[in-house]
Amino acid sequence: MNEYIPSPRGWVAEQVELYEGSGGTAGLTLRDTGLPVIIVTHRGRKTGAVRKTPLMRVADGNNYILVASQGGAPKHPLWYHNLKANPNVEIRDKSEVYKMRVREVVDSVERERLWKIAVKAYPPYQEYQEKTKRVIPIFVAEPVE
Numbered sequence: 418m419n420e421y422i423p424s425p426r427g428w429v430a431e432q433v434e435l436y437e438g439s440g441g442t443a444g445l446t447l448r449d450t451g452l453p454v455i456i457v458t459h460r461g462r463k464t465g466a467v468r469k470t471p472l473m474r475v476a477d478g479n480n481y482i483l484v485a486s487q488g489g490a491p492k493h494p495l496w497y498h499n500l501k502a503n504p505n506v507e508i509r510d511k512s513e514v515y516k517m518r519v520r521e522v523v524d525s526v527e528r529e530r531l532w533k534i535a536v537k538a539y540p541p542y543q544e545y546q547e548k549t550k551r552v553i554p555i556f557v558a559e560p561v562e
Contacts, residue, residue, distance in 0.1 A: 419460070421467040433469045441512035447473065452539060455481060456509040457558075462502035470496045474510065475538040481508055482531050483519065483556040489545030497554055508558055517558040531555050 423430035428448065435444030436456050447454050453474040461468050475482040485497040500506065504519045522528045532555060536542045546553050 419465045419467055421469065422461070422464065424468070424470070429471060432471045436471065437469070437509065441509060445511060447471070457483065457496070458507040458509070459496060459499045460503045460505075462499050468496065468499060470494075473535075473539045475535045477531060477534055477557070479560055481510075481517070481558040482535050483558055484535050484539075484542055485554040485556070486542055486545040489548040489553075491549060491551065493551070493554060500556055505561070506558060516561045518561050519556040519558045522555045522557055527557075528555055531557065 423433065432444050432448075432454070433456055436454075445454065446452055454471045455474045457470045457472055459468050459470070460466070472483055475484065483500070485493050487494040500519050501521065506517050506519055508515050508517050522531055532542075535555065542553070
């Protein structure tokens with residue numbers, strides 16, 4: 418097992434520490450928005466190190482929708498590349514931890530359906546898409562049987 422390397426972004430590292438340190442009873446919302454987040458544990462594609470990223474909680478039945486928006490930045494977030502390289506993740510949703518496998522959604526009909534769910538859960542996603550030239554990637558995380 419490779420070691421966990423906290424995010425260099427201070428607020429991200431602090432949120433992960435609070436969320437996991439509390440056993441999923443604190444740090445459950447994105448900063449001051451009051452909107453729920455999950456913690457996605459994944460592997461760094463270059464280092465193999467364990468990485469943990471708080472993302473908006475967007476559920477579709479037993480699956481989770483992971484939106485690589487990075488606030489509408491021109492480049493994909495680093496975690497996007499990690500998930501492409503290694504699709505096996507763990508998702509912590511409050512006190513529950515699930516082993517899951519992700520896939521990038523490329524089918525336009527499926528993508529449109531999931532995008533609508535994501536925007537309903539977190540409306541700024543639409544603004545992020547409008548301010549970037551890239552198509553914001555969507556992953557679906559499905560339980561590993």
